[in-house]
Amino acid sequence: MDPSPSAATFPRPDRTRALFPGLLSLCWLIAFVGSWHLAQVEPGLLFQAESRRNMAKFIAGMFPPELSGDFFRLLVGPALETIQISVMGTVLAIAIGLPLGLLGTASLTITGVLNEFELAGAPARRAARIVPYACARGLPSTFRCIPEFVWAFMFVRAVGLGPFPGVLAIGVAYGGMLGKVYSEILENQGMRGSEALQATGATRWKVLCYGLIPQALPQLVSYTLYRWECAVRASAILGFVGAGGLGQQIELSMRMFNFHEVVTLVLLLFLLVATVDFLSGTLRKAIA
């Protein structure tokens, strides 16, 4: 007896698709077990007599925290410096990331409705566009592959101690991240509005200013603010290699074993980051 035609054509789930998550889980498990050994994970070490003694000394040293007015007056400068580094670093990151992001937006420079007419059957023109596009995609990857800590280390060598190398480090590392994310945000915008703008005879810049950017603005601003949050945290770390701010104070107090100062500094940093988080969170909600 023949099966009915509808039964014969009934679609079956794809078995190979179900196989994939299974294989992935297995790989993950192997990676976990391997890493346990190779990374020398020994939880027991934390509870050995010597470790306990060191930790007790560290914690006991934290109390009472340094809360004198003199100490706080000393911290106003570095705290402000941390904020300044993060703001200037973010501004520099935008200055680096925006042009790279625009050049790296394929829908603006090489593909899609904005380029279809001009690049169809014009391989030379297409090649002339692909080169800057590839550079604008490659450069940010290099920038962000190197952690801001390493950038700061290099800039301290280049321009000396102080907040400026911190600004440069954040600017370059985050400029790379902003560039990549800006182009991704812009590429994900619907092109209907832009198509209509182009059809009125508008140049690419005008299409960008009237179409793509207004449309993507909430996402662009929101991600930039998020990066600023990260920059505040990062600028604290950067002080450890001599790039100014609260981090430099933390490093100094650590080195002098003044743990009661360290705890105040860390609390201050926590307060700072929490405030910035709250501020940018509120702003982002207002824009969305």
Next chain:
Amino acid sequence: MYRLDHLSKVFDGGVVAVNDVSLKIGTGERVAVIGPSGAGKTTLFRILNLTVRQTGGRLWIKDQEVTHLWGSPLRRMRRIIGTVYQQHNLVPRLRVVHNVLAGRLGDWSLWRALRSLIAPRREDARAAHQALSQVGIPEKLWARTDELSGGQQQRVAIARVLVQRPEVILADEPVSSVDPTLAQGIVNLLVELSGTFHTTLVMNLHSVDLALAYFPRVIGFRDGQVAFDRPSVEVTDDLLNALYAGGSGAVQDTTDTLNGSLSVRSYVPPPRSH
């Protein structure tokens, strides 16, 4: 205005959207293009407004060959072509005034365009207001575009074309997303405007009734080709039945084939009274 000489468009996947089309459209002429979904009408319009380049044949606009235009000559040519889209194609987050004034982008310098985005000049705002009055929603001048209804947005798109002052208006299914009364109003408006400003008008329409009522010339488009091209008084039921009968073979893409067969099933030839 337009001269198409053996015009074809084959997409990268091998789909033939426009297949060897030759025709002329005179200056000031009003032409309706009708035909089943998936016939390639929208692709034809995107070739005519210089968004997509044809893969075969040649195209003249105002006696100038446009096939290999690029850069500023291309933009100058686009500037004289106004397009009304099926899905209005506005920028939703901008205020209505900016979407309307976007019709001026072809004339403005980038600097002027940016300044207008911050605060439009008084005379520009007045021009936008006047265009919106013509489409019946002057009070929406400063509203945000995404707060408007679909029909209102389509009218903003028409106001944009009004401000652009093009020499030819291409309207690609401008009324398929609005209710029938408004549809007639919009078609009527575009026809009147083209009469007032001596603008050439080419409109792609789902509604055969509207095409026959408002346009002296009707082109039947099917499988990427011109099935017939006649004065509307000579369009017979037989021609229409042949135009919409059977599946559309032009576009092999499954979704489009589905759309094609659906429109055939739901199509009822309009009653003709002579």
